[in-house]
């Protein structure tokens with residue numbers, strides 16, 4: 001049973017760098033608990049895509065913030081897919097388009113702009129609904145949901161994350177270079193961790209899980225143990 005909070009539905013924050021496995025963990029937790037999902041990275045990716053569609057300059061912070069404030073997006077749940085939902089922008093299915101490496105780089109650039117981050121704050125908080133929310137991002141525990149019941153910082157070395165991404169893209173038949181992916185991951189980490197606003201870092205009360213040498217199953221188990229201990233009075237109710 002979910003612990004009673006008189007105030008708001010509980011939040012489980014899953015933060016960490018790109019490729020640490022947050023998406024898979026979030027999806028699995030949502031299946032087990034029936035909680036909603038906030039994929040905050042998708043909102044930055046969608047902002048980057050909308051900025052390109054509107055031909056707004058990537059140096060025009062006010063213009064990009066206006067695009068972010070008026071994002072016409074929907075997350076439509078789907079079952080039996082690797083992704084938990086179909087994502088639309090202005091009514092168009094962009095689920096695959098926002099997952100490319102280029103879309104990730106655009107997202108990381110717009111995410112460094114303070115006005116863009118504040119434009120997206122309220123939208124992110126509106127995802128908090130009963131019975132609870134699994135929030136995936138970089139600043140879920142440090143900025144957006146500082147009162148989250150559980151804060152997990154899921155990380156892995158840059159080399160391991162690059163290798164995982166390489167295998168994923170190869171399996172999709174894409175021609176990619178491991179060295180280029182590693183460089184892109186390192187650049188993105190540096191940009192995300194050194195920006196002035198909401199830099200990527202664990203919340204003081206976060207539990208850090210390093211997935212570098214864990215199988216996906218072992219990561220799920222480690223995360224579930226933390227969630228069960230801290231947020232659920234009887235984890236078996238969700239299995």
Ligand code: DC
Pocket residue numbers: 018019040041042044045104107108111112136137138139140188192
């Ligand atoms: O999790 P992701 O790879 O979809 O995120 C894409 C980019 O968005 C990432 O480089 C950093 C940024 N981001 C952020 O700054 N804050 C968040 N809460 C989520 C993502």
